Amino acid sequence: MGSVRYRPESGLSPEIEVTIATVGARGDGIAVSTRAGNKPGKIGDRIFVPLTAPGDRVRVRLGPAQTEGRRGQVIAWLERGPDVVEPPCRHFGRCGGCSLQHLGDPAYGAWKSEQVTAALARGGFEAVQPVPLARTPPGGRRRVTFTARRRGTVITVGFNERLSHRLVDLEQCPVLASDLEALIPRVRQGLVEVLPDGGLIDVIATRFEDGIDLVLVGPPSLDLGARQALAELAETANLARLSWQPDLKQPIEPVAARRPVLVRFGDRLVAVPPGAFLQASLEGESALVAAVLGGVGDAAAGGAVADLFAGCGTFSLPLASTGRRVHAVDGNGAALAALAGAARGLPGVTTEQRDLGRNPLSSQELAAYQAVVFDPPRAGASAQVEALAGSGVPVVVAVSCNPATFARDAHRLNEGGYRLVSALAVDQFLWSAHIELVAVFRLSRK
Ligand SMILES: C[S@@+](CC[C@H](N)C(=O)[O-])C[C@H]1O[C@@H](n2cnc3c(N)ncnc32)[C@H](O)[C@@H]1O
Incomplete structure (x- = not known):
């Protein structure tokens, strides 16, 4: 244990002892200093210490003050917390790909699920706790x-x-x-x-x-x-x-x-263009698709679904395979052409190339749909959600790879009268601080 390696950072100053209380949204351990005095690391200062876990007692060298607190670099491990395990990869600690291999599986899973609960709370929604977590095993990233x-x-x-x-x-x-x-x-x-x-x-x-x-x-x-x-x-x-x-x-x-180069979405094989987006693991994709299908549920029986930021059809094609009419919108024409090619012969699938940041579907356009699925890139979908919030669409399914922008978009849906029906956390980026999620909202105002 404690084989984690660090490199010195420049501009480091005083050393203090701290106990890690929690793990923050970027995966760093966080301690709240209890040290008396008025120097860096004084009582109440938040100190972010990479690669630590709750209960770790460490001596750290403090970095310069930043908006959220100070960085701390471990110079001595005094005690390890109860959830710490031996990291499985020899590169862990130095490699920036993973930040949480040292956290035992139950604590790791709970932390991932809490990130989604916290994002929902920032959006103004109270989730049933804990939010279920769909996992990707080691060796699952594709x-x-x-x-x-x-x-x-x-x-x-x-x-x-x-x-x-x-x-x-x-x-x-x-x-x-x-x-x-x-x-x-x-x-x-x-x-x-x-x-x-x-x-x-x-x-x-x-x-x-x-x-x-x-x-x-x-x-x-x-x-x-x-x-x-x-x-x-x-x-x-x-x-x-x-x-x-x-x-x-x-x-x-x-x-x-x-x-x-083929991928199966629903009962269709898609011939994908070079560089096409694909969900990072099969397990993650299956969980996301099941949650989207479940979220849309019966809402679209006889009606139509809009799949916004549709890519090559991860959600559109399974939705269409179950008999729903689907309008797929994305900014990437090659991805939509692949989707349209795979949907040939399936009645009711339409595609539209459109920049949903600059030219989102209007509230009037959206009103034609019984359900809307949206799965934007990390920047979120603020312009599109603005129109969605006032659209009267009965069911909205949000898929997100960024809890921060999701919280902002969800808050707008909350203001528009949507209530949370269900939420799922999806871990496709094992041992990193990334988490994805699906949240299903239903309009409650009428
Ligand atoms: C996270 S991927 C999701 C794709 C698809 N839903 C899936 O699960 O495979 C985000 C998608 O948003 C599209 N996109 C990014 N910015 C966009 C924009 N401004 N307008 C429309 N689509 C955009 C990308 O082309 C990409 O297909």
């Missing part, structure tokens, strides 16, 4: 973004270190599906002919039905040698497809397309 960098002859593939731009060269990642973990050394080898000295790129890997879809984001150009090396990587790693995107604003170009 989507990952690695960073790769070349320095001299050395290629590093991994994640950023905690609070740093340095990279951890990954030897293992127990979070990932085994074929994604096995990809790491192959990518390291495959990039030798691709990355120039000093080159830094993102490597986005997603596992679909019949293999991995890999996208390299960042190489400004690919010469013939690089293209040959990537075709070889696709071959040796048995990738379904390998694509290249110079930067996120430019189109994605397939470099090696070996098999169709």
